Amino acid sequence: MTSELPEMRASDAERERCAEVLREAVSEGRLTMEEFDQRLDSVYRARTRGELEPLTRDLPEASGRTATEAVAPARGGxxxxxxxxxxxxxxxxxxxxxxxxxxxxxxxxxxxxxxxxxxxxxxxxxxxxxxxxxxxxxxxxxxxxxxxxxxxxxxxxxxxxxxxxxxxxxxxxxxxxxxxxxxxxxxxxxxxxxxxxxxxxxxxxxxxxx
Structure with missing residues (x-):
């Protein structure tokens, strides 16, 4: 989705999803604190989806998917x-x-x-x-x-x-x-x-x- 529409404006919810992925990554030792601080600052400065995508491209989401593949919560229960x-x-x-x-x-x-x-x-x-x-x-x-x-x-x-x-x-x-x-x-x-x-x-x- 992000790569298809790189110039689409990023929403607050999309920034928060990326920030959540970064917090998970630093807690698991995938990022140093310096890397985490730099990327988190870039997340909140990002204006478009294209600017957000590289910040989490090399990190898994909690479920094992990349952040840009995140979907709405399951509605089955x-x-x-x-x-x-x-x-x-x-x-x-x-x-x-x-x-x-x-x-x-x-x-x-x-x-x-x-x-x-x-x-x-x-x-x-x-x-x-x-x-x-x-x-x-x-x-x-x-x-x-x-x-x-x-x-x-x-x-x-x-x-x-x-x-x-x-x-x-x-x-x-x-x-x-x-x-x-x-x-x-x-x-x-x-x-x-x-x-x-x-x-x-x-x-x-x-x-x-x-």
């Missing part, structure tokens, strides 16, 4: 989506924005700040480091949106002060599904938690062709 190494642990938006979406791995605790900015956390295609994960969201004159797939157990514990912390989607999930706890503070801002399925791509194609 929740167990297949729990127990991977976390790929991103923080998100910061200061008069700007951050996004975590697509195939990424949610850590046991993810911390984020939106200060006069916005954050988008989408777990619908994500893996989970552990069955229970905690998202600590702080929205100060800004907003954070958390989207979970149907069937995930959600508990919202956050506090809103002259702001909103949406608790309408708290509730039990499917047996064996991940548990997502959303906590933190919304001050003159808002944290929105919603359950939403992924679009049906086949149906979307049918609509376009009809």
């Amino acid at each position: 929740w167990a297949a989506r729990i127990g991977r190494r976390a790929s991103s642990r923080t998100g910061i938006a200061i008069m700007g924005g951050f996004s975590r979406r697509g195939p990424w791995t949610v850590p046991r605790r993810f911390r984020c700040l939106a200060l006069m900015g916005g954050g988008d956390i989408d777990l619908r295609e994500a893996w989970f480091e552990e069955r229970e994960v905690v998202i600590s969201a702080y929205a100060i004159m800004g907003g954070v949106s958390v989207t979970v797939p149907p069937g995930v157990e959600v508990e919202v514990r956050g506090v809103g002060i002259m702001g909103g912390f949406d608790q309408s989607n708290s509730g039990p999930g499917d047996p064996g599904a991940p548990r997502v706890v959303v906590t933190g503070l919304a001050f003159w801002g808002g944290v929105d938690v919603r359950s939403k399925p992924l679009p049906d791509k086949d149906k979307d194609k049918d609509k376009k062709t009809s």
Whole structure:
């Protein structure tokens, strides 16, 4: 995919997948710390897929595939989506924005700040480091949106002060599904938690062709 479209813009999720491969490689002794630091810096500076591909070309992914062959998590069961190494642990938006979406791995605790900015956390295609994960969201004159797939157990514990912390989607999930706890503070801002399925791509194609 990367070699076919070298000039296509890289997404945040693709950068995080490459960073995860580098962290795995240094922990296994495949990279020195100096090599790891240099490559990780290049990952976060990369603008296109073509710039990312050489950084992990000589490294296996956790499953034995190269990073550029990584695909979305298996949808056949929740167990297949729990127990991977976390790929991103923080998100910061200061008069700007951050996004975590697509195939990424949610850590046991993810911390984020939106200060006069916005954050988008989408777990619908994500893996989970552990069955229970905690998202600590702080929205100060800004907003954070958390989207979970149907069937995930959600508990919202956050506090809103002259702001909103949406608790309408708290509730039990499917047996064996991940548990997502959303906590933190919304001050003159808002944290929105919603359950939403992924679009049906086949149906979307049918609509376009009809």
